[in-house]
Amino acid sequence: MSIGVRLMRNRWRTAGQGGGALHERRVSHHMEKSIMKGLKLGSTVVACSLFFASPVFASETQSTKVVEDPGVYAEVIALLEREAASQLTRHLQERGELRQVSVSIRLDMKTRSMKISFGPGYLPGPEGSYDELFLIPMASTLRFYAEKSGLDVNDIDFLFDGKALEEYYPEDLAVPSQVRAKSTHTSALISASHGYISLHPSREWKFQRPAPLGVQEDTLSPAYGDELQGLIEQRSGLTVHRARSRSTELHPESGKPWEHMSSRYHLKALFPERTDMWNEYPNSPESAREKDEDIRARPNYANHLGVDVMLSLHTNGSDSASVRGAEVYYHREKPQDKPLADSILCGMREVIHAQPGYESFPVRAESVAEGHGENRIGTMPSVIVETAYHSNPEDVAALQDPVFRSAAMKGVEKGYRLWATGKACETLALDPLPDVQIPVRSSLIVPVAFKGNPQYPVVLELGVASCMERSCTPSDKEFLDPSQPVQLELLCNGGGAGTVRWRTRLRDADGVVTEFQEFNQSCVLT
Template identity: 65%
Template sequence: MNGLKLAVAVVACGLAFSSPASDGVSDLQTAEAVDPGIYAEVAALLQREVGAQLTRHLQDQGRLRQVTVSVVVNPHKRRMIVDFGPGYLPGNDQNYGELFLIPLAGDLRRYADQAGLEILDVQFLFQGRPMEAHFPEDHPAPRAPKSRSTHTQALVSASHGYIALHPSRAWKFQRPAPLGLQEDVLSPAYGDELQGLLEQRSGLAVHRARSRSTDLHPESSHPWEQMSSRYHLKALLPERADIWNALPNSTESNREVKEDIRARPNYANHLGVDVMLSLHTNGSDASSVRGAEVYHHRAKPEDKALGDSILCGMKELIHAQPGYESFPVRAESVPDGHGENRIGRMPSVIVETAYHSNPEDVAALLDPVFRTASMKGVEKGYRLWAQGKTCEPLAGQSIVDVDIPSGESREVDVAFAGHPQFPISLVTSNTLCPPGWGCNGRTVVIDSPDQPSRMKLSCGRNSVGTLGWETHVVDADGVKTQPVPHTVRCVAVGSPDVSALARNVAGLAQ
């Protein structure tokens, strides 16, 4: 009989909703029932989805297993706990289930969102314990953090590339292209963009995990730039098989896919870089899912701040571009179990720039304007994090209203929040001009943050009246604040208003 027909996994599922006070593994221990009418549809959906996907996964591996699955949702903490009973514990040779569990987590977030539950953290347990508790030797504690101010090197890992299947040695790209966009070919250009920005703006020496050569790879006859990191590192470090040939005894067809995942962070560890930034595009069976996301490893929660800062930078830079003002960018970095982040002993995050399975995102990914803006956001988010600064959007602050004697000028401060890219421009335009007056706006360029952010306001000779202005700040990357309104009263020389102003200025000087 057909072996696959016999290899059917029997999956029993149960779902509960936890107390708001529960946390982590304790979510399973303190779960309490709620009105079943509220969550009945969610429960049925999640139960069916986890069970069906696990069944298909085990069936594809030709394994007969009876596995129980329980699901706990804590909507207050935006957390979902999926606990697999005995019979499913993916180990080292399966990259700890990464190729199955991470897409499953994405599906569960999406289904929960459709049911009105915002779930950020999908955590998988195995017989009540996280993966790292079962395999502590391959989930070591990250090294002691290095002072960010001393960072000098980064590894940029841009996507996947060709790998060979076993035993046929047929070559194939690692990622699907449902709308014709091949992530394995596209992402290296994003890596080029990010490399230049990290070198120019962050002052880092940047290493790459994949080759950018257009010469042909001898074994596959494909250009080197289309090959995965595994083969580039094999050619670069032939004596270090531990980096690129981590599973030499595996008989699985996609063995080299798993070796490629490990090769990138192994290389980062070999180089001793200070940060590893992995660039990818995302995919989903639901074509409606879109936007930018960043992932950190749940065993390295200190990397969350880096991921959050990068998302903040991406949102600011992408939204500054015409046509991308509402492009979806997730607010927080997502904890997950990617090997790239786990194996890298330095701060490591995965940037999923957009979804290659969504038509709008595909159009964005092919747009050089979006590519530059998104990578400027990644670099800015990293740089602010490395400098110990909080990423915050550029925003104008109030500008004082002033009285100015006719024929004179005054300088006023133009304050703002955020971290613009210099030079910046202070752009002032008129909103109220007395009849017969010439009221012209102006632009003042501030070359560096060491230069005072000020502009000069003037009143013409014999001019008495009130003028309205609005001023906004525009940085070198096109990020701009909302206009801030302010007024100028041009007053006659020797008027009480001017005398009061003079006294106030004298008082401030004292």
């Protein structure tokens, strides 16, 4: 007997204050050791009184454990409060303000949220973008420490003397009226990171982000933007606009390459008369006021263009070198953007984890609600993709790897496309295949059903698990057209009876593969 087969078609810190210096915010080695020691101690003490909750990162193989013991819980909160107070004291000192501000923290485990309350003496204002580039990295660090202790935290809110910032600045922090979503999208704005700004009054040119491990976000992220632009144009069919110039010619005012300049200067060149777009704080005394203008310039440009979606690409930073992984943020006053953010995370997780060496790269299971100006001001769905942490050595290695860059941006595009077309992001999986009996010297068409959204072309791999005959031939087949079914044509050649056990899986163009399914094919005499 001969058995054959044919397959049928189927943020750390930005430009600093005073004197135009750039400051890196680092948690002291002693402080981090103290926090982690306390958290490890707490985990040991309550080893017998833990219950399980859902995992925080999709790459984790075990459930996150939540501390029930009140004493350990209180100790963890105290450690988090001390860390937050320490970070705030250093932040104020860098601004030349020598004072202590009380900090208290409350956790709500039902909503997986944390409230960080600052006492009198600290109220961020419009100049400095409400300290979002200090507060949001602080939130990332505290979330990391909380999760290491077993406290499952996703969203973090800040209160200032008992009130949210929106209560102090209701007009400036109001979310603009959102445009009505179109049934078919035609355009997108990709905003890739920061770039050079000029400090005042020195007129010294500085990048907005630090490079603690040698990776400069200001120059790295635009390459991610190039990758994403090509994917969105090819796969989603949109017209893509960029917030920063990609020209290698020199910017005349600074003498730096245009591709290294911030969006503020790109828009200044495009719309010199539109100072409302790129020069919102001309009278600010802040040395780094152009940083604040640049943050607002990007969504201002998106509103001017009237694009259907704004995708902001960044690398993340933390006081702790241990914090790592991909995260996506939406604005807490725009909850309608959460499905887009979650879909992008799902797409990133699927494609990144399909690449050899990145199977366990941390990708957050759920998007995070925050208060970034960049995704508040846009009148269209707007999310921030933090691809990895430039403050973590493993993430830095990934960020410089073209394989990771391509996978991450394929995931972003896929997540966007599924959301825009109303499709759910789900794991690619083959349905079980039934055992079949086929008369000798005949064939049988077997449909192959699957769940998920593979990127075509796809390949159906068919291998031999076991064979009772010598002529069991494995075969792979490519399927180019998503509108045509995937199906097997199983053959029983020759005149003898026998059985082969096949193992099959589906592999898509992005390297995403299903788990194997096995089934028996028996050639029988009639």
